[in-house]
Amino acid sequence: MHISDGVLNGNIYITGYAITSLITAYTLKKVSEEDIPKISVVTSVFFVASLIHIKIGPTSVHLVLNGLVGILLGMAAFPSILIGLLLQAFIFGHGGITSLGVNAVIMGVPALIAHALFELRKLNPKKSFVLFLAFFCGGISIFFSSVLLSVFLILSEKEFETVAKIAVVSNIPIMIIEAIICLFVVKFLLRVKPQLLE
Amino acid sequence: MHIELDKYAHINSHVHHWDTRFKIVSLVGLIVGFSFINKIVLLPFILIISFLLVYFSRLPARYLMKRLEYIIPFLFLAVFLLSITSGGEILYSFKILKVYKEGLIIGSVIFIRSIASILIFFVLLETSPFLQTMKALQALKIPSKLTGLVFFTYRYIYVYLEELRKMKIALRLRGYNNNSVLHSLRTNSAIIGSLLLRSLEQAERICTAMVLRGYSGNVQESSRFSARASDYVKSLITLVIILVIIIIQKTMP
Numbered sequence: 001m002h003i004s005d006g007v008l009n010g011n012i013y014i015t016g017y018a019i020t021s022l023i024t025a026y027t028l029k030k031v032s033e034e035d036i037p038k039i040s041v042v043t044s045v046f047f048v049a050s051l052i053h054i055k056i057g058p059t060s061v062h063l064v065l066n067g068l069v070g071i072l073l074g075m076a077a078f079p080s081i082l083i084g085l086l087l088q089a090f091i092f093g094h095g096g097i098t099s100l101g102v103n104a105v106i107m108g109v110p111a112l113i114a115h116a117l118f119e120l121r122k123l124n125p126k127k128s129f130v131l132f133l134a135f136f137c138g139g140i141s142i143f144f145s146s147v148l149l150s151v152f153l154i155l156s157e158k159e160f161e162t163v164a165k166i167a168v169v170s171n172i173p174i175m176i177i178e179a180i181i182c183l184f185v186v187k188f189l190l191r192v193k194p195q196l197l198e
Numbered sequence: 199m200h201i202e203l204d205k206y207a208h209i210n211s212h213v214h215h216w217d218t219r220f221k222i223v224s225l226v227g228l229i230v231g232f233s234f235i236n237k238i239v240l241l242p243f244i245l246i247i248s249f250l251l252v253y254f255s256r257l258p259a260r261y262l263m264k265r266l267e268y269i270i271p272f273l274f275l276a277v278f279l280l281s282i283t284s285g286g287e288i289l290y291s292f293k294i295l296k297v298y299k300e301g302l303i304i305g306s307v308i309f310i311r312s313i314a315s316i317l318i319f320f321v322l323l324e325t326s327p328f329l330q331t332m333k334a335l336q337a338l339k340i341p342s343k344l345t346g347l348v349f350f351t352y353r354y355i356y357v358y359l360e361e362l363r364k365m366k367i368a369l370r371l372r373g374y375n376n377n378s379v380l381h382s383l384r385t386n387s388a389i390i391g392s393l394l395l396r397s398l399e400q401a402e403r404i405c406t407a408m409v410l411r412g413y414s415g416n417v418q419e420s421s422r423f424s425a426r427a428s429d430y431v432k433s434l435i436t437l438v439i440i441l442v443i444i445i446i447q448k449t450m451p
Contacts, residue, residue: 006315010233038401040350045397048358162283184387
């Protein structure tokens with residue numbers, strides 16, 4: 001779900017950067033300087049995990065994991081995703097440089113939503129409910145990402161309307177996969193080291 | 199998985215010798231300029247500008263083509279979908295398939311604009327060593343917390359790539375062959391889970407070790423950038439090009 005350079009109209013790229021700067025400034029304020037190495041280490045794990053491909057039938061999809069980043073890093077998820085995307089652009093040439101702001105909004109805002117939703121576990125700390133939340137957060141963050149992608153496409157050119165709808169629908173299998181992965185990873189962490197999720 | 203960096207970063211060319219800070223600002227400006235273009239007559243010009251830049255950078259054209267190959271199918275798909283779904287004046291219709299004029303025009307504009315922008319982005323990536331580009335970003339006054347994140351993350355990517363490689367070998371030795379989807383999801387989740395577990399435990403130790411060695415959240419990299427007259431000239435030329443294409447775009451009917 002990357003938008004590359006040249007696809008959207010210039011105003012949208014600038015808007016993307018404006019939103020990203022505001023959210024980054026706000027979320028970085030919540031992060032202390034000493035936490036930077038810890039966030040970096042987790043960011044690099046997510047970077048590496050996003051290289052894992054899951055085979056479905058004839059094709060394979062790579063993992064996004066933005067919901068899981070939100071669950072584990074909280075507010076720091078946004079800068080973490082921004083840096084992940086920056087490195088993906090500069091190392092692999094995926095995405096782009098002018099589209100970085102837009103892409104960070106597409107991937108990062110749903111991570112913050114997943115973080116907020118996962119906080120609901122405090123209302124009902126039963127394991128089955130926590131696992132349900134993990135499943136829900138994993139899936140819904142991909143849904144929100146595809147919706148944000150569509151919004152940017154339509155704002156750029158209104159002719160993108162049908163293409164945007166196709167983009168949301170074609171992400172449904174990925175939503176399910178990410179939901180399941182998120183569920184399994186949280187289940188694993190709850191069993192092995194539950195403090196990580198507190 | 200192998201990450202290959204800086205393969206062509208040490209060629210002797212005018213673009214390689216351009217101060218990385220100036221190069222980032224100028225070329226990003228050029229890509230932003232391109233994204234405002236939507237007049238068909240201007241498209242050949244932006245394509246020529248990007249080809250010229252590739253020519254001056256002396257990067258092997260075959261290598262760039264190979265990198266473009268991954269993106270072109272997506273762009274074709276986007277143009278195709280746009281031209282059959284946009285609505286408007288029908289150019290051509292075959293049974294239920296209708297090709298719309300508006301969609302085809304916007305699709306082609308996006309196609310050319312993307313190719314030109316991606317080529318320039320590749321020139322930006324390939325003409326300076328990766329770490330120098332990151333240091334240039336730091337020199338451009340990006341908040342220190344963000345640059346700290348970039349450098350640490352970059353360092354640890356290699357550590358976890360190696361861990362992932364070992365885990366995959368261990369899996370194969372135990373007879374894992376990616377059969378059912380659910381099984382593969384379960385196995386990959388376990389991989390991600392244990393990578394996270396190792397990393398978070400390691401993070402605590404790394405943090406303590408760094409604080410003991412005097413880390414207080416600020417990594418002062420001495421930046422050794424010094425701009426020469428030629429850097430200003432190159433950036434000035436780029437700026438003029440950006441202004442000219444934007445002015446032509448704005449004044450055209």
